[in-house]
Amino acid sequence: MSGNHGSNPAGWTGTAVAMVGFVIGGIALMLTPVNMTLFWVGVVVALAGLPVFLVMTRMGLGDSPH
Template sequence: MADNHGNTPAAWTAVGVAMLGFLVGGIALMLTPVNMVLFWIGIALGVVSFPLFLVMARLGFHTEHH
């Protein structure tokens, strides 16, 4: 585990993608009628953010030197 408390490009990218997923899903739920395709795209973005973090961490973007 890194000593940088998540202040790395890998962490910021994963959080950004997850937040985008929540935003897309939330907007989809506010539409009338609810847009389920857009909602599931938001869910997919949220789920993809964790594997994205793991891949970026393996590539070396989870260090304080970037």
């Protein structure tokens, strides 16, 4: 395992995007009545964290290969 495991812009950005998606989805479920459209927007945003991470890693913003 690398010495800076998880301490790179790709990892932090991917995690932040996923967290924002979870927050949006959670807020949507707490509304009365439940806003399913906003919930699914949150799901899409949360899932977008993975491609964001992968693209940023390919751009060289992730851990360097060993």
